[in-house]
Amino acid sequence: MHLGLSIENCVVNTAILIDGGDFVWQNSYALERDKIGCLLAVCSDISKHAHTAHPGLSEKIAVSTQGGFTGQPSPPDGLKCLIGTDLRSNLQASLGRPVALVSPGQALALYESRFGVAKNCGVACSLYLDSHVFGGVTFGENLWRGANRIVGAWGHMPLAWPVPHELDGRDCWCGRNGCIDCFLSLSGLENEYHTITQTRLDIQAISAAANASDLVAANVLQVLDDRLGRTTATIINMFDPDVIILGGRLANLERLYQTLPRKWPGYLLVERSKTKLRKAGQDEFTLAKGAACFAADRS
Ligand SMILES: [Zn+2]
Structure with missing residues (x-):
């Protein structure tokens, strides 16, 4: 049995992968303060409870996180306590057991290729579109x-085939500019609408406005279609996957599953791509489950 955690801003989600292949112990624990001491205490409690409730649990724990990777910048608008923090070392010292970190995109790819919409696919790529953009790749479920x-x-590659105005002044939190994260994160999309209208709407409201004939909202979504089309085409050009999995809140835009594949012929050598575009399963514990799979692989 293997424990996976997912740090998702103000909560830590948990899942245990049992040896028969099912998941149990799916729980959410609130982080009351954005302090590293608070985060470590919550994770330590989770570990103790899990190992008490499941004596056969393996020693190693895996954690999905957007920040806290050694030698990498962390998103400034996520948990502040992860910025400049070596999360893995801190967790290992606090929990007294080995810990492995994995990005949300990697956790998503692993779970979906082993148990979800990309099951039995040779090559799967994930594109996690939420507060920030992450991705992952599996070969034969690994x-x-x-x-x-x-x-x-x-998220930190430049947007492909940019038009001139896309090259201007988009500073990314990674220290560069023009990154895909600037365009395809939720805040990037919401900024597009705000820049034109001076009204701040979230993605659901922009989508509803587009359906109610708001021309600006409709245009923002059409531009999104094209940018995501270029980005997914770039992924196909690199890995030629059997499936691309979209996850995160932006993946809930149903239009993407029709509009993106229509963009691909303009950017690929083949006229008809065999790559499938799939929406990740709607499960708040997906990333914790992906982390549990990763813990299993590392044990
Ligand atoms: Zn960047």
Whole structure:
């Protein structure tokens, strides 16, 4: 049995993968303060409870997180306590057991390729579109992490085939500018609407406005279609996956599953791509489950 955690801003989600292949112990624990001491205390409590409730639990724990990776910047608008923090070392010292970290995109790819919409696919790529953009790649249900453990960092590649105004002044939290994260994160999309209208709407409201004939909202979504089309086409050009999995809150836009594949012929050598575009399962514990799979692989 293997424990996975997912740090998702103000909560830590948990899941245990049992040896028969099912998941149990899916819980959410609130983080009351954005302090590293509070985060470590919550994770330590979770670990103790899990190991007490499940004596056969393996020693190693895996954690999905957006920040706290050694030598990498962390998103400034996520948990502040992860900025400049070596989360893995802190967790290992606090929990007294080995810990492995995985990005949300990697956790998503691993769970969906082993249990979800990309099951039985040879190559699967994930694109996690939420507060920030993350990704991951699996080959035959095995997560490929790469020499630097950053496979799937699509969010910090430049937007492909940019038009001139897309090259201007989009500073990314990674320290560069023009990154995909600036365009395809939730805040990036919401800023598009705000820049034109001076009205701040979230993605659901922009989608509803587009359906109610708001021309600006409709245009913002059409631009999103094109940018996501270019980004997914770039992923196909690199990995030629059997499936691309969209996850995170932006993946709930149903239009994407029709509009994006229609963009691909303009950017690929083939006219008809066999790559499938799939929406990740609607499960708040997906990332914790992906982390549990990762813990199983590392044990
Ligand atoms: Zn960046």
